[in-house]
Amino acid sequence: MNEDKDQNNILEEVTSKEYQYGFYTNIEMDTAAVGLTEETIRFISAKKNEPEWLLEFRLKAFQHWLTIEEPTWAHLHHPPIKYQDIIYYAAPKKKKQLESLNEVDPELLDTFKKLGISLEEQKVLAGVAVDAVIDSVSVKTTFRETLSKHGIIFCSFSEAVQEYPELVKKYMGSVVPYRDNFFAALNSAVFSDGSFCYIPKGVHCPMELSTYFRINAANTGQFERTLLVADEDAYVSYLEGCTAPQRDENQLHAAIVEIIAEAGAEVKYSTVQNWYPGDKNGKGGIYNFVTKRGICKGDHSKISWTQVETGSAITWKYPSCILKGDHSIGEFYSVAVTNHYQQADTGTKMIHLGKNTKSTIISKGISAGFSNNSYRGMVRIAKKASNSRNFSQCDSLLLGSKCGAHTFPYINAGNETSVVEHEATTSKISEDQLFYCQQRGIDSEKAIGLIVNGYAKEVLNKLPMEFAVEAQKLLAITLEGSVG
Amino acid sequence: MLLNINNLHVSINGKEILKGLNLIVNEGEVHAIMGPNGTGKSTLAAAITGRNGYEITQGEIWYKEELINEMLPNERANKGVFLSFQYPVEIPGVSMTNFMRTALNAKHEFEGLPILTGGEFLKRMEEKKQLVEIQAKLNNRSVNEGFSGGEKKKNEIFQMAMLEPALAILDETDSGLDIDALKVVAKGVNALRSNDNGFVVITHYQRLLDFIVPDFVHVMYDGRIVKSGGKELAFELEEKGYDWLK
Numbered sequence: 001m002n003e004d005k006d007q008n009n010i011l012e013e014v015t016s017k018e019y020q021y022g023f024y025t026n027i028e029m030d031t032a033a034v035g036l037t038e039e040t041i042r043f044i045s046a047k048k049n050e051p052e053w054l055l056e057f058r059l060k061a062f063q064h065w066l067t068i069e070e071p072t073w074a075h076l077h078h079p080p081i082k083y084q085d086i087i088y089y090a091a092p093k094k095k096k097q098l099e100s101l102n103e104v105d106p107e108l109l110d111t112f113k114k115l116g117i118s119l120e121e122q123k124v125l126a127g128v129a130v131d132a133v134i135d136s137v138s139v140k141t142t143f144r145e146t147l148s149k150h151g152i153i154f155c156s157f158s159e160a161v162q163e164y165p166e167l168v169k170k171y172m173g174s175v176v177p178y179r180d181n182f183f184a185a186l187n188s189a190v191f192s193d194g195s196f197c198y199i200p201k202g203v204h205c206p207m208e209l210s211t212y213f214r215i216n217a218a219n220t221g222q223f224e225r226t227l228l229v230a231d232e233d234a235y236v237s238y239l240e241g242c243t244a245p246q247r248d249e250n251q252l253h254a255a256i257v258e259i260i261a262e263a264g265a266e267v268k269y270s271t272v273q274n275w276y277p278g279d280k281n282g283k284g285g286i287y288n289f290v291t292k293r294g295i296c297k298g299d300h301s302k303i304s305w306t307q308v309e310t311g312s313a314i315t316w317k318y319p320s321c322i323l324k325g326d327h328s329i330g331e332f333y334s335v336a337v338t339n340h341y342q343q344a345d346t347g348t349k350m351i352h353l354g355k356n357t358k359s360t361i362i363s364k365g366i367s368a369g370f371s372n373n374s375y376r377g378m379v380r381i382a383k384k385a386s387n388s389r390n391f392s393q394c395d396s397l398l399l400g401s402k403c404g405a406h407t408f409p410y411i412n413a414g415n416e417t418s419v420v421e422h423e424a425t426t427s428k429i430s431e432d433q434l435f436y437c438q439q440r441g442i443d444s445e446k447a448i449g450l451i452v453n454g455y456a457k458e459v460l461n462k463l464p465m466e467f468a469v470e471a472q473k474l475l476a477i478t479l480e481g482s483v484g
Numbered sequence: 485m486l487l488n489i490n491n492l493h494v495s496i497n498g499k500e501i502l503k504g505l506n507l508i509v510n511e512g513e514v515h516a517i518m519g520p521n522g523t524g525k526s527t528l529a530a531a532i533t534g535r536n537g538y539e540i541t542q543g544e545i546w547y548k549e550e551l552i553n554e555m556l557p558n559e560r561a562n563k564g565v566f567l568s569f570q571y572p573v574e575i576p577g578v579s580m581t582n583f584m585r586t587a588l589n590a591k592h593e594f595e596g597l598p599i600l601t602g603g604e605f606l607k608r609m610e611e612k613k614q615l616v617e618i619q620a621k622l623n624n625r626s627v628n629e630g631f632s633g634g635e636k637k638k639n640e641i642f643q644m645a646m647l648e649p650a651l652a653i654l655d656e657t658d659s660g661l662d663i664d665a666l667k668v669v670a671k672g673v674n675a676l677r678s679n680d681n682g683f684v685v686i687t688h689y690q691r692l693l694d695f696i697v698p699d700f701v702h703v704m705y706d707g708r709i710v711k712s713g714g715k716e717l718a719f720e721l722e723e724k725g726y727d728w729l730k
Contacts, residue, residue: 435535436573441558450578454578
């Protein structure tokens with residue numbers, strides 16, 4: 001206790017000390033000073049020309065963050081994160097309007113190509129509107145006009161703050177309050193940018209919405225914030241995909257995604273995550289601490305999370321659903337692959353509050369090398385949530401004998417009329433399966449890719465077509481070198 | 485000469501199973517390998533196809549004039565060595581279409597041939613499926629998952645037809661088959677026989693050889709071939725059993 005107090009005193013002292021130097025003088029800088037103080041937050045907020053209420057929100061979050069500590073319950077091990085060594089805001093030098101893809105950073109395009117997906121292809125073939133976020137500031141937004149015809153708002157978070165402040169104010173923090181957890185508080189204090197999406201009543205979004213994130217400048221933490229609102233009877237499918245070039249130093253990423261589904265609305269949120277996982281010896285890689293949560297606010301609403309997690313040195317992520325409306329549905333489909341020294345602690349929470357609510361959890365963990373892969377899931381059925389159902393299936397697949405798979409299910413059923421089912425399996429890729437493939441001429445690397453993709457098929461099938469192909473490639477690439 | 489095995493010694497976990505086996509298979513020939521349980525028949529199949537854990541301690545396996553003792557299993561397969569498994573393995577979630585496509589693409593890539601288009605590939609699948617009277621819905625079923633014993637064996641012959649190997653080893657393909665399925669499997673094998681390929685048919689029973697008539701019959705005992713002859717040897721074995729050969 002005393003130590004905590006001391007720490008707080010020191011922090012307070014430091015923050016107030018730096019405060020006297022003022023922050024407006026730094027306004028021309030494109031990068032915030034290293035470290036996190038109240039001044040940093042005022043700098044970010046001023047930089048983004050934010051309204052007073054948002055600055056207040058950030059400062060409250062920051063004050064709260066100072067009083068709490070990093071969670072330690074996850075099955076993860078990493079050196080302490082030095083929050084004062086991180087740069088909390090970086091923007092490209094000049095934010096100019098891009099007319100064509102030729103103006104996009106070639107390195108970014110190259111990364112897209114490695115994944116077998118280019119902006120051009122997406123634009124032409126898939127009709128996907130892309131809002132690419134590079135280093136916290138949106139540089140490209142397409143298909144905005146088509147969307148606006150339907151009254152759909154799809155823009156960067158910063159723009160939304162300026163143009164639709166009432167919507168942002170209404171929904172931001174309503175699903176993930178800044179008090180929710182350590183990383184949510186941090187994000188709420190320093191978030192730089194992100195995406196905002198609003199689908200009006202009764203509108204079926206005519207295309208898949210997609211955002212690509214990339215972590216670019218070294219030593220820059222990424223604090224994205226996504227807010228997705230589907231009004232009554234609206235439908236949207238949203239895709240999020242991430243890649244990062246190799247970096248030696250660990251990079252912290254603490255994003256927040258909030259989804260609100262009003263009565264009769266349906267939101268499908270798909271993620272393919274492929275951030276730099278560190279090298280073969282576990283050096284480097286992204287630390288990914290994400291809070292994703294959706295609320296089925298109205299009756300008969302539905303939120304479906306699908307994720308393919310292959311990257312990051314550390315993944316801490318539990319896309320969750322609060323099933324508040326009666327007859328609402330929550331789904332979580334996940335494939336998490338870890339290789340080398342990667343660590344993943346991921347799963348979901350399904351909180352049943354409304355009557356006749358239904359949730360499904362399908363989790364497929366794949367571990368190779370020296371990695372550790374944990375499923376952590378909570379199913380809570382409130383007393384009033386009568387006749388609710390949950391089905392959970394958690395499978396683990398092990399490649400080799402030096403990796404680990406763990407399952408931590410928490411079940412809390414508050415009434416007699418609800419049914420909760422949980423199934424779990426652990427299996428290994430058998431020598432027999434490998435040899436069978438090899439005997440048909442398929443080399444061992446390809447064979448593993450084939451077997452693993454087969455194992456994860458149930459989840460991959462839930463992804464939109466163009467993502468499924470990318471995901472299949474990723475699974476195989478991630479597990480390269482994991483045999484022999 | 486398709487296959488030339490010379491003084492082959494194979495150990496599993498240090499225990500010698502094959503103890504100096506010799507066998508020559510030429511193009512156009514069907515060789516039956518018979519013998520009681522535990523004499524090393526399946527070990528021979530595993531050694532020819534390069535299965536992990538089957539250590540060649542002495543001797544050579546020559547395939548098409550090339551020494552393949554150390555060759556990777558998938559390389560042998562791409563060069564035309566095929567094994568119809570005694571116990572075909574299930575691969576959940578991998579459709580037969582995807583599996584065969586991957587296998588055939590690997591072979592074509594290895595041979596430097598162009599990859600079949602989707603249409604060409606599917607046409608070939610339809611053709612070969614008819615050969616073994618396999619059901620139309622095979623394409624989307626996971627490899628061997630939920631297949632009956634008969635379906636699994638038919639599926640092995642179907643894959644053989646797809647890959648058109650030069651040397652096919654059928655390991656106890658008749659086990660667990662009723663007479664109708666056996667006939668279908670045999671019909672498929674006979675349709676694939678040609679002057680360019682050879683077969684090694686491993687079986688316990690003479691029954692299969694009524695339908696797949698061999699050119700040569702070999703009897704294995706204790707890791708060696710102890711007697712060779714024509715197809716009439718199979719009838720002799722059926723009548724007398726194996727004891728007189730020990």
